[in-house]
Amino acid sequence: MISLYNYKQDLKEQGIIFSFSGPMSHDIIEGIGSAIRIKISEGENGDKNIALKVFSIFVEQVENVINYSVEKDSIDSDMGFGIVVVGKKDDIYFISGGNKIPNEKVEKLETMLSNLIAMDKEELKAFYKERRKAAKEGDSKGAGIGFIEMARKSTKPIEYNFIPVDDEYSFFTIKISI
């Protein structure tokens, strides 16, 4: 049988504290989310505010996987397949999430994220308030606001990439630093 030791060592080398890959549901947010909050807020260097920030990004990323991953058991399933990791490197926490999306959605997402990256704090705040006031659009379950929220909390510009999987799909990864 395979040993998970090398896999675990890889995660450790990259500073990954939590890693979850598979079908995600709301229960994951509550369960793993609580563990993340406790782990970061307690102990000698524990910080409640950082813990809450990391948790809030984790929530938005898991919700994105649940709502937007094309890998689902059925179209109206409340679970989506994807991966979310939380780690710490050089004293900076990072939260990274990924899932498969249709190729036709890549351009729109790319445009939205590059727009957010180009904005300064005040512009992000104004855009956040504008989107919060606006009605929901199309299939977006408020995700526009989720990305703005992540951009506002991130201490570095949002990092992201798209890896082509096949003719139909790409794999989207996003990374936020706290």
Place this chain on the structure above:
Amino acid sequence: MENLYIEATKSSPEIDFNKDTNTLSVKGESYPENTAQFYEPVFEWLESYLEELEDAQVNVNMELIYFNSSSSKALMDIFDTLEEASEDGKNIVVNWIYDEDNDAALEYGEEFAEDMESLTFNLIEK
């Protein structure tokens, strides 16, 4: 109409809307599985209540430790509804209650307050 009480869960706040004392409280954390579904009865109750409301003062106590971005939108809709009622002459006071060591709760409160014109929006440290 009846009072509205919804018990808190790990990811949804306690809703305690009392028409007899004119005190509406939201307390806890808000990242429900389905935000629209969770807040639907809250909006329905609020709209009927505001229709019947006369000149009594209403205290809205919001004490949220954490809420996700879709709840933020729902909260904005609640405040917009209260703001409209306030413009119509209703006497409504919102108390945004935050813990002194929760920086985000204070910031969110300040940002909601900035968007309100006629609605009284107090920031209260616990």
